[in-house]
Amino acid sequence: MALLKLVLLALLIRKVTPVCRLQGMAQPPELTKDGDFILGGIFTFRTGYRGSVPTFQSLPDPPTCLKEVNVLAAELYKQNVTGLQWVGSDAWITDHSLTDSEGHSILEGSLGFAVSRAKIPGLEEHLRRLHPSKFPDSQFVRDFWEDMFDCSLSDTTNIQRKPCSGSESLQNVQSYFTDVSELRFTNNVYKSVYSVAHALHNLVTCEERNAPLYSGSCADPKHIQPWQVRKKTKRSLTF
Numbered sequence: 361m362a363l364l365k366l367v368l369l370a371l372l373i374r375k376v377t378p379v380c381r382l383q384g385m386a387q388p389p390e391l392t393k394d395g396d397f398i399l400g401g402i403f404t405f406r407t408g409y410r411g412s413v414p415t416f417q418s419l420p421d422p423p424t425c426l427k428e429v430n431v432l433a434a435e436l437y438k439q440n441v442t443g444l445q446w447v448g449s450d451a452w453i454t455d456h457s458l459t460d461s462e463g464h465s466i467l468e469g470s471l472g473f474a475v476s477r478a479k480i481p482g483l484e485e486h487l488r489r490l491h492p493s494k495f496p497d498s499q500f501v502r503d504f505w506e507d508m509f510d511c512s513l514s515d516t517t518n519i520q521r522k523p524c525s526g527s528e529s530l531q532n533v534q535s536y537f538t539d540v541s542e543l544r545f546t547n548n549v550y551k552s553v554y555s556v557a558h559a560l561h562n563l564v565t566c567e568e569r570n571a572p573l574y575s576g577s578c579a580d581p582k583h584i585q586p587w588q589v590r591k592k593t594k595r596s597l598t599f
Contacts, residue, residue, distance in 0.1 A: 429452045430458065430461045433462075433466045433467055436463060442466070445471070447470070448471070450472070450474040453470065453473065454472070475545055480540065480550050484538060487530065487537065487540070488533075490530055492505050492513060505524070506521065508533070509524060509528045511528065512524060559589050559592040563578075563584055563588060563589065564581045566578030566579060
């Protein structure tokens with residue numbers, strides 16, 4: 361259980377820093393005559409990478425790349441192309457920013473595939489109990505704490521931040537870190553870690569009627585092999 365909590369903690373603290381920025385102007389297609397309508401391969405973009413200092417105070421800004429679907433929807437709107445049934449992937453079907461873009465009405469009624477949203481019991485309470493004193497050797501947690509409360513945990517003088525008072529708490533903080541309303545890929549990690557944990561537990565507490573090895577014998581709990589975990593996971597776990 362401790363391993364599961366640490367994995368979920370790292371997953372939720374670590375954010376993906378946007379690295380894609382559109383260089384120059386987009387070159388949308390000119391759909392001006394019959395036969396020009398082509399899906400795929402009609403956009404020219406030049407992308408580059410940018411560096412940034414990670415912080416944990418707020419939800420990261422979305423990437424500044426102009427998305428192909430935004431350009432396509434805007435152009436179809438200008439050309440008054442209607443009557444299409446859109447089927448979207450999870451790359452854009454759950455993107456709320458599309459509702460603010462020109463031509464979003466073209467996408468009304470779209471069908472899409474997305475990772476289902478789920479609830480992980482006890483996760484929010486666990487996250488709100490996070491404190492550097494529980495992870496004294498974790499620089500990751502220290503950085504998160506200092507950015508969240510704009511204070512310094514270091515014993516040395518920090519001219520940019522005041523020392524942390526010790527009364528800081530996540531109990532009443534509203535931030536993306538404590539927001540568990542959109543647990544999609546996080547839930548996949550949650551189930552994956554539990555799968556491995558259950559497989560390891562079954563290997564260690566092996567019973568003869570449920571022996572995990574081909575020979576019907578139990579594994580040596582001090583020398584468990586990866587193939588044994590894989591076999592046990594595939595054999596006994598269902599969702």
